Amino acid sequence: MAVFHARPGQVGYGYPIGILCAEWHIPFIPGDLNNAYTFDFPVRYLTVPGASGAGILRGTDFEPLFIEAAQQLEREGVRAITSNCGFMACYQRSVAAKVDVPVFMSSLLQVPMLTSMLGASRKLGVLVANGSGITDRLLTGTGITDLSRVVFQGLDHQPHFNEVVIQELGALDEDRLREEVVATSVDLLNRDPSVGAFLFECSDLPPYAEAVHRATGLPVFDWAGFIRYVHNAVVPTTYHGIV
Numbered sequence: 001m002a003v004f005h006a007r008p009g010q011v012g013y014g015y016p017i018g019i020l021c022a023e024w025h026i027p028f029i030p031g032d033l034n035n036a037y038t039f040d041f042p043v044r045y046l047t048v049p050g051a052s053g054a055g056i057l058r059g060t061d062f063e064p065l066f067i068e069a070a071q072q073l074e075r076e077g078v079r080a081i082t083s084n085c086g087f088m089a090c091y092q093r094s095v096a097a098k099v100d101v102p103v104f105m106s107s108l109l110q111v112p113m114l115t116s117m118l119g120a121s122r123k124l125g126v127l128v129a130n131g132s133g134i135t136d137r138l139l140t141g142t143g144i145t146d147l148s149r150v151v152f153q154g155l156d157h158q159p160h161f162n163e164v165v166i167q168e169l170g171a172l173d174e175d176r177l178r179e180e181v182v183a184t185s186v187d188l189l190n191r192d193p194s195v196g197a198f199l200f201e202c203s204d205l206p207p208y209a210e211a212v213h214r215a216t217g218l219p220v221f222d223w224a225g226f227i228r229y230v231h232n233a234v235v236p237t238t239y240h241g242i243v
Helices: 055-059 063-076 086-098 106-117 136-140 159-166 174-191 206-216 225-235
Strands: 019-024 043-052 080-081 123-126 150-154 193-200
Touching: 019 055, 019 225, 043 063, 055 063, 055 086, 055 159, 063 086, 063 174, 080 225, 086 106, 086 136, 086 174, 106 123, 106 136, 106 193, 106 225, 123 174, 136 159, 150 174, 159 174, 174 193, 174 206, 193 206, 206 225
Parallel strands: 019 043, 019 080, 123 150, 123 193
Antiparallel strands: none
């Protein structure tokens, strides 16, 4: 029989995935990373005080805050650590260097894998929250070295997305936001028919993946699916059945 030991001050156990959360004023609907109903396993949400979502999108440096918070999650026993904004890729290497569990601070870490999955003539369309925020530091954190097959498209030009995510006005019309995400995806595909798949950087976008898939017929990869992928690695599935 296994012997378990209490961690001082800890009142909850059994969280395989820890999510480092910048401070946002957004209603997180099911499918969003910050809605617990998105996952069928426990997730430990940890707010990082002082790290604003707006600051993350502008490139403000909150690195020490995220390192400290990641170390707290590791002490609490999580088996992998992620975040709630893809622009936290800037902290990927520094956070991963300070803990001993897998770290995936951004959905953008999938880019090298997804471009490898597509044929050499196909590109990956990447929808991001802030089109002007794709910096060298961000790309370095994600391991993206070849931009020839990656097409970034910001959503900040869309009125309602701008209200919800950039301005953080505190209200979200799901139908309006879905229409804007679909319209942006279709427009990107019309401008560049070589796009063979989509990736959503933003943690607020997974609820709209199905609609984009239906509108374009293309595979859509998002952050929620990435978290499930990592979860299956750190909490392996037990298979049952007969042969």
